[in-house]
Amino acid sequence: MRRLSLIIFALVLAFSVSGCSYETRVDKASIAETVTVQKGENGFVYSFFILSTDEEPKFVSIEGSNFDQACIMARQKYIPDLSLTKLELFVVSEDVYSQTLYDDVRFMATQYYISPRTYVAIADDETMNFISESKDATEKIKKHIILNKNKNKETNENLLSIFNSFTNNKKLDLNISYINSDNELKVAPIKILSEK
Numbered sequence: 001m002r003r004l005s006l007i008i009f010a011l012v013l014a015f016s017v018s019g020c021s022y023e024t025r026v027d028k029a030s031i032a033e034t035v036t037v038q039k040g041e042n043g044f045v046y047s048f049f050i051l052s053t054d055e056e057p058k059f060v061s062i063e064g065s066n067f068d069q070a071c072i073m074a075r076q077k078y079i080p081d082l083s084l085t086k087l088e089l090f091v092v093s094e095d096v097y098s099q100t101l102y103d104d105v106r107f108m109a110t111q112y113y114i115s116p117r118t119y120v121a122i123a124d125d126e127t128m129n130f131i132s133e134s135k136d137a138t139e140k141i142k143k144h145i146i147l148n149k150n151k152n153k154e155t156n157e158n159l160l161s162i163f164n165s166f167t168n169n170k171k172l173d174l175n176i177s178y179i180n181s182d183n184e185l186k187v188a189p190i191k192i193l194s195e196k
Contacts, residue, residue, distance in 0.1 A: 030083050031086050032079075032084055034089040036049070036128060036131055036132075037067070037090075037104070038096065043064055047132070048062070048074055057133070057137075062074050066107065067100075067103075067108065087115045088115070090108070090159070092121070105159060105162050105166060116159060120158070120159055120176060121145060122192075123141075140185055144186070145187055156174060156177075175189040175191055176189065178190035
């Protein structure tokens, strides 16, 4: 009886340890912390930056007409277990923000699986390159956005506050963080139209 109990305990322990480590590995390989949007040949390129221990940023770029379509394509072809629950930063290139930002923010704010604390910003080309080349870029950008938010109360802090500003009929425009990499990262508010 005692031997049987020990065998059962050993089997349960072996299955639970191996199962947990596998699930953790899959989850980490599927968590997108940052998404960037840039101009593509036939639409917009959405790059999903995945949580990773690698020295270089790990990302998957997908061309689509909007963020909704890019998420669907990412799950179908490249990241089957894609998770956006830890999404912290959504950065749109200054070249395309007027075409994509309104629809993408509206989509994100209505999806239960996307973090409501996602910072949304517009960036110049050098900043977009910095994000794809440096693993520290997103942390630096978030710190600058938070500092700017503390100084300028009109700048929206996250996805939900931006969405509320978009849907507020009393406001004709809203302020959002603009990231400029002029020698160093600088964040300033930029006004954009809240209606298409």
